Amino acid sequence: MHQRVRERLPHLGRLVEAAERERDQTAALLAAAKATAFDTYFEHEGTRYLRVLPAAHKVTSRPDHVTPHVYIQAEGSTKRINQSMAEDEAFWAWAVIETLRHTGVRVEELTEITHLALVSYKLPDTGEIVPLLQIVPSKSNEERLLLVSPDLASVLATIIKRLRDANSGKIPLTARYDEHERVTGPLLPHLFQRRHYWQPQVMGQNTVARLLRKTLARMGLRDQAGNPLRVTPHDFRRMFATEAVTGGLPVHIAARILGHKTLTTTQAYLAVFQDDLIRTYRGFLDRRRAERPVEEYREPTEQEWRDFQQHFELRKVSLGTCGRPYGTPCKHDHACIRCPVLQIDPRQRGRLIEIIQNLRERVREARGNGWLGEVEGLQVSLDAANAKVHSLKRAPADGRPQLVDLGMPVFTDPAPPPPREPGKHGAWA
Missing domain, CATH: 1.10.443.10 (Intergrase catalytic core)
Known part of the structure; x- marks a missing residue:
């Protein structure tokens, strides 16, 4: 229609x-x-x-x-x-x-x-x-x-x-x-x-x-x-x-x-x-921009532009890339192994395994000396590192998404109904 x-x-x-x-x-x-x-x-x-x-036209009854x-x-x-x-x-x-x-x-x-x-x-x-x-x-x-x-x-x-x-x-x-x-x-x-x-x-x-x-x-x-x-x-x-x-x-x-x-x-x-869709959406953007403060639509200064470009350099860490938004500080004090926004580089898999082995040795040392507070902190880091290793197993080494073969569905015939037994008077129930 x-x-x-x-x-x-x-x-x-x-x-x-x-x-x-x-x-x-x-x-x-x-x-x-x-x-x-x-x-x-x-x-x-x-x-x-x-x-x-x-x-x-000659009809007279009209x-x-x-x-x-x-x-x-x-x-x-x-x-x-x-x-x-x-x-x-x-x-x-x-x-x-x-x-x-x-x-x-x-x-x-x-x-x-x-x-x-x-x-x-x-x-x-x-x-x-x-x-x-x-x-x-x-x-x-x-x-x-x-x-x-x-x-x-x-x-x-x-x-x-x-x-x-x-x-x-x-x-x-x-x-x-x-x-x-x-x-x-x-x-x-x-x-x-x-x-x-x-x-x-x-x-x-x-x-x-x-x-x-x-x-x-x-x-x-x-x-x-x-x-x-x-x-x-x-x-x-x-x-x-x-x-x-x-x-x-x-x-x-x-x-x-x-x-x-x-x-x-x-x-x-x-x-x-x-x-009409494009014209209406542009009108909506113009009205929304008119209602917002003028400072939000000014041209950025050279210092702001340098900070914006530098932000993408600061996101690069040893194990991969930090996914925190622009202009926000690190909330985990650069404990990247625990950070959920850390995007692990598959090429750093060997380094991540070395970190896990080192954490296990430190946990054994802390337990042997009775440092229970340090054991708890090291265990949190170890669990986070193991989770990141498991996430790497689900992705190819070159970073491309992994294709999962779901197979073909198999259709089976439904089970036949159970046979009916004769009733008391010989009739089928």
């Missing part, structure tokens, strides 16, 4: 521009056709068209408020085009794309948006009136309110004006059929409705997906495999979450906007790009 978002998000701007351009071009061609008489040619953007009078469709035919072509339907599909494809990318709602929630969902809220501090969009319960059965941005407000206002202009200043009341619950809802002023056989109906999820497919087909976009790019309504939801969080919106706020109950679900929606 993250790869889908990474492939589609860079094309989102082109998709929006293509949908808007298609909406304007089909509307301009429809207006030019309406201004032309039947069976008359007209020219639009260098192409001659003929406005056709179909036989369906309602008075329904405007007949406009049919045109390009010069030299035998294909008749329903320009009214083409303009209607281009407009609603644009409206669907804009609403999905500005809200991140599910496709079911998109079709449930009504004119009643637009509410106002007065901020208690400033008294400013802000528009909100109420999303009815869908998947999580929890309604939520979305802040309407200026771009989204323009889209919704355009949809409302279109519905009112086509229906004598009113938004028709339509009943939406729920495909999941298989029930028909009450009559409401749904915003995403179209006329089907002269009757207004709420768009279905298949209609929304079909409008997106047609827009993508006209663009000719391809994915990395060279196949036609597919964008589903749910892809807009993932792209909305990715753009919001990478743009600085906290992930817990994005979860509330998307209607998720847990942050884990929202995090699964996010597809972080490599450049």
Whole structure:
């Protein structure tokens, strides 16, 4: 899913521009056709068209408020085009794309948006009136309110004006059929409705997906495999979450906007790009550096640089290398044989064995003279030296890590179950 978002998000701007351009071009061609008489040619953007009078326009049973469709035919072509339907599909494809990318709602929630969902809220501090969009319960059965941005407000206002202009200043009341619950809802002023056989109906999820497919087909976009790019309504939801969080919106706020109950679900929606990751991490470093004292980021003096270089020389001892951090003194008074941070050089194995033999002789001498305090100290050094010898046995002489052959696993057949004995009446138990 993250790869889908990474492939589609860079094309989102082109998709929006293509949908808007298609909406304007089909509307301009429809207006030019309406201004032309039947069976008359007209020219639009260098192409001659003929406005056709179909036989369906002679039907007298059509309602008075329904405007007949406009049919045109390009010069030299035998294909008749329903320009009214083409303009209607281009407009609603644009409206669907804009609403999905500005809200991140599910496709079911998109079709449930009504004119009643637009509410106002007065901020208690400033008294400013802000528009909100109420999303009815869908998947999580929890309604939520979305802040309407200026771009989204323009889209919704355009949809409302279109519905009112086509229906004598009113938004028709339509009943939406729920495909999941298989029930028909009450009559409401749904915003995403179209006329089907002269009757207004709420768009279905298949209609929304079909409008997106047609827009993508006209663009000719391809994915990395060279196949036609597919964008589903749910892809807009993932792209909305990715753009919001990478743009600085906290992930817990994005979860509330998307209607998720847990942050884990929202995090699964996010597809972080490599450049966004680098830019965010650099910003984190800059903020952390700004909060730290300035003295920590000054240029080191020559004396400090010499001390730093000399530290690595001081770490070299007779048996190997001392692993103590820079700038820290030796805590064991240079009793390296006891120090746990001493890294033994495998080439000093012979010297280490000589030290062990000498320690054993000193322990015997101390015990013979009754020097019990010295015996205890020598014994601690002897145990530490023996532990270091055992660590050298597990490593090659040249310092490379030793490979351990674990062998191949052996699978044995499980033991067969014990035979059952006959019961009291001769039956098997």
